[in-house]
Amino acid sequence: MLAICLAACAAGEKTHQGTTDETGPYAGLEPVELIGADSTGKGAAGQLFGELVAANVAEITGGKLTVDYHPNGDLGGDTDLLRQAQDGDIDIVVCQTAPMVNFIPEMAVFDLPMVFAKYNGDTIDSVLNGANGFNAALREAYHNGGYHLLGFMQNGTYRLTTANVDLSDLSAFSALQIRTMENANHMAFWSAIGAEPTPLAWAEVYIALQNGTIDAQENAADTCVGANFQEVQKYLACTNHILYVNQMLINRETYESLHPSYQAALEQAVDAALNEMNPKLKQIDEDNKKLLTDGGMTLIEYDDSFFDSILALPGVQELYKDIDGKTEGLATALADALENQAQ
Numbered sequence: 631m632l633a634i635c636l637a638a639c640a641a642g643e644k645t646h647q648g649t650t651d652e653t654g655p656y657a658g659l660e661p662v663e664l665i666g667a668d669s670t671g672k673g674a675a676g677q678l679f680g681e682l683v684a685a686n687v688a689e690i691t692g693g694k695l696t697v698d699y700h701p702n703g704d705l706g707g708d709t710d711l712l713r714q715a716q717d718g719d720i721d722i723v724v725c726q727t728a729p730m731v732n733f734i735p736e737m738a739v740f741d742l743p744m745v746f747a748k749y750n751g752d753t754i755d756s757v758l759n760g761a762n763g764f765n766a767a768l769r770e771a772y773h774n775g776g777y778h779l780l781g782f783m784q785n786g787t788y789r790l791t792t793a794n795v796d797l798s799d800l801s802a803f804s805a806l807q808i809r810t811m812e813n814a815n816h817m818a819f820w821s822a823i824g825a826e827p828t829p830l831a832w833a834e835v836y837i838a839l840q841n842g843t844i845d846a847q848e849n850a851a852d853t854c855v856g857a858n859f860q861e862v863q864k865y866l867a868c869t870n871h872i873l874y875v876n877q878m879l880i881n882r883e884t885y886e887s888l889h890p891s892y893q894a895a896l897e898q899a900v901d902a903a904l905n906e907m908n909p910k911l912k913q914i915d916e917d918n919k920k921l922l923t924d925g926g927m928t929l930i931e932y933d934d935s936f937f938d939s940i941l942a943l944p945g946v947q948e949l950y951k952d953i954d955g956k957t958e959g960l961a962t963a964l965a966d967a968l969e970n971q972a973q
Contacts, residue, residue: 822945
């Protein structure tokens with residue numbers, strides 16, 4: 631009897647202190663802390679997404695499952711973080727898709743130029759996060775790479791082109807000296823439309839634009855604002871060539887080791903964060919475009935015929951075929967899924 635009373639008192643004390651949930655799906659589960667990280671800029675969408683998921687999962691589980699979140703490169707750059715997550719040294723990573731190609735070759739599908747350009751955020755979300763063949767194939771690729779995909783965050787927002795050349799028509803891209811990411815697929819795209827892509831360290835881009843060493847660069851609107859490119863660039867062209875999307879992943883073994891109730895809570899936390907963040911993304915994008923144009927830049931927008939003319943170029947078609955081959959048909963699956971969802 632004494633032993634029973636002592637056990638009951640101990641259980642009651644833990645509940646009172648908030649360390650043990652004795653009711654609901656988390657009753658009796660041991661507390662678990664995950665380590666999460668990103669390397670985004672301070673206040674960027676990726677950071678907001680990661681921190682919101684951390685807050686959500688703690689609230690859902692009453693503090694039983696928590697994420698110790700480290701933003702802004704505290705634990706390393708994208709490649710470092712992805713390697714750490716693959717090795718199990720950290721658990722959760724938020725980053726854009728381009729760095730994933732080194733770990734999951736199938737992620738080259740996100741390098742398809744302008745594949746998303748003609749679709750709205752809801753259509754894209756249904757393909758990337760919905761139950762369909764493309765999503766299933768992508769999740770399998772993550773699994774094979776040692777990760778579990780938790781979700782993609784976007785709302786029809788894209789990488790744009792800033793330039794000191796009026797890019798109103800395709801011919802204006804001829805011989806354009808443009809700074810790009812050091813990504814072979816991205817460079818092949820710019821070469822295919824006649825530009826001259828030049829990989830350059832990020833820290834050198836502003837000065838290179840200022841002194842005319844390069845004519846242009848490409849990035850999302852919030853990045854352009856953060857770098858004050860309105861001070862050294864005249865035009866903001868909505869080329870929409872690459873989707874501005876952040877992903878959240880978790881080490882596969884870590885995810886599989888979690889109790890099913892914790893897995894469900896984590897998935898619920900991500901879904902709630904996506905529902906909250908997606909409208910904000912659109913507003914953030916619009917606000918930053920306005921900051922750039924208020925700063926003196928001229929906005930250039932295109933209709934679908936512009937994107938169609940680029941997609942019809944032999945060099946771009948060849949790039950599509952190349953990526954489709956490297957991803958075992960995933961490029962075709964993505965294009966078909968987007969078209970079917972839009973109908």
